[in-house]
Amino acid sequence: MKIAIGADHAGFEVKEKIKRQLADMNLEVEDLGTNSLDSVDYPDFGAAVGREVASGKADEGILVCGSGIGIGIAANKIRGVRAAQAWNEETARLAREHNDANVLSIGARVIPEEEIPKIIAAWFDAKFEGGRHAGRIAKITELEKEND
Secondary structure (H helix, E strand, O other), X not given: OEEEEEEOHHHHHHHHHHHXXXXXXXXXXXXXXXXXXXXXXXXXXXXXXXHHHHHOXXXXXXEEEOOOXXXXXXXXXXXXXXXXXXXXXXXXXXXXXXXXXXXXXXEOOOOOHXXXXXXXXXXXXXXXXXXXXXXXXXXXXXXHHOOO
């Protein structure tokens, strides 16, 4: 499984730790930046990861910025992306099981550092339940077509 990962300067250090965790899980990682603590614009990295996932070049994506909000909003502008911000194990699990989220967004400045590996593990342990949730995801897909 290939995971695209991206972060702005506020998420850079957390991104680097997540990359090591993903490698330990035997997942292929494509790092789309940023590669330092120098100030950058989070929409660039949210969109880059979103495009990789939407195109099928990556199976899933992980994004990190200060709050996890802005970078996720940027990714959600890409058709086919369902980026979900998770702040604990339960929200990561529910994003997958109920929302079939394909991009995880994390806030480096608002989540305790020791919780992030647990969030990542919960994300990868959870699978989409389908059933009643599938119709709701289909409605989200239809909403994207309104922008044609």
